[in-house]
Amino acid sequence: MARSSIDDMQAFLAVAREQSFTRAAAKLGVTPSALSHSVKGLEARLGLRLLSRTTRSVSPTEAGQRLVNSVGPHFEQIEAEIAALSELRDRPAGTIRVSCGDSVVASVFRPMLKTFLRRYPDITVELAIQNGFVDIVEQRLDAGVRLGEALSKDMIAVRIGPDWRFSVVATPEYFERRSPPLTPHELTNHQCINLRLTTAGSFYAWEFRKDGRELNVRVEGQLVFNSILPVLDAALDGHGLGNVPEFMARKYIESGELVEVLADWSPLWQGFHLYYPNRRQPSPAFTAFVEALRYRA
Numbered sequence: 001m002a003r004s005s006i007d008d009m010q011a012f013l014a015v016a017r018e019q020s021f022t023r024a025a026a027k028l029g030v031t032p033s034a035l036s037h038s039v040k041g042l043e044a045r046l047g048l049r050l051l052s053r054t055t056r057s058v059s060p061t062e063a064g065q066r067l068v069n070s071v072g073p074h075f076e077q078i079e080a081e082i083a084a085l086s087e088l089r090d091r092p093a094g095t096i097r098v099s100c101g102d103s104v105v106a107s108v109f110r111p112m113l114k115t116f117l118r119r120y121p122d123i124t125v126e127l128a129i130q131n132g133f134v135d136i137v138e139q140r141l142d143a144g145v146r147l148g149e150a151l152s153k154d155m156i157a158v159r160i161g162p163d164w165r166f167s168v169v170a171t172p173e174y175f176e177r178r179s180p181p182l183t184p185h186e187l188t189n190h191q192c193i194n195l196r197l198t199t200a201g202s203f204y205a206w207e208f209r210k211d212g213r214e215l216n217v218r219v220e221g222q223l224v225f226n227s228i229l230p231v232l233d234a235a236l237d238g239h240g241l242g243n244v245p246e247f248m249a250r251k252y253i254e255s256g257e258l259v260e261v262l263a264d265w266s267p268l269w270q271g272f273h274l275y276y277p278n279r280r281q282p283s284p285a286f287t288a289f290v291e292a293l294r295y296r297a
Helices: 003-018 021-028 032-046 062-088 102-119 172-177 184-189 228-236 246-255 284-293
Strands: 051-053 058-060 094-100 123-129 143-147 155-159 164-170 206-210 213-217 242-245 259-261 272-277
Touching: 003 021, 003 032, 003 051, 003 058, 003 062, 021 032, 058 062, 094 102, 094 284, 102 123, 102 228, 102 242, 102 246, 102 272, 102 284, 123 284, 164 206, 164 246, 184 206, 184 213, 228 242, 228 246, 242 246, 246 259, 272 284
Parallel strands: 094 123, 094 143
Antiparallel strands: 051 058, 143 272, 155 272, 164 242, 164 259, 206 213
16 A cells, blocks of 8 residues: 555544544644545545535544444554554653543542652553543543443453442531431432433432342432532532542541441442453553552452
8 A cells, every 4th residue: 555545544544533624633743734635635546435524523424434443443553563662662651541530530540640650751641530431442542440340342351449339428517407317218308419420411329238128319409510529529518418439538437527327228339440442452651550550459
């Protein structure tokens, strides 16, 4: 294949992935007009329209999507192999992009980053805070974090934290006004701080389990967030009951700033796992990152 055809193919793949000539041009370090010229040249040689263009968006046509699915992985493998050559250097280098929730940043990444970044000064870590399921392949991310290890067969899961449970908490002052709930059913009589799931768009139903009995409770209150850290802050500010990871609330429970209720109803959840595609050749930088995160009980 001629060099120009390879360049045009890379240009097309970049635009198809980013769904934007401007963003793709910025990533490749060229002008949008040059990128448009390359894509038009490829379309002319193939005799097919590969991209549907409107004033607001760009998306692959049926032929374009087929090309992305068939040819794209080969270019990704080439990029990965070239990146892997950095192992010949003295130190791993490169950028690692990971999707995760804010609670993962606080509990998993923050404790390890100080040592990791000092040890690997040529590695850049970019954490994309996204509280919901993310297609890391589509978003061109290296990895994501989720609870448990149940994933599709083309993913690898690595445990990066212990099992944990949620804690239902509120301030002592709040419980001076209302009696603490003794069962999950009594939550309907309380001001609760809701969490909206960004993927599903609905409110998270608080999940409980005791003596083999499972309950999901839809709570109500005046505050709603789509991230867990503001839920904890709102509970600390006395706005009602928050249902947050116990590891986030522990120090406030121990200091007496928060009171935990329904602890005997709170089940354990499988710990956080890092997941990433198994078809990619991991770079030395990514391998070092995974080893630094790997949970060792």
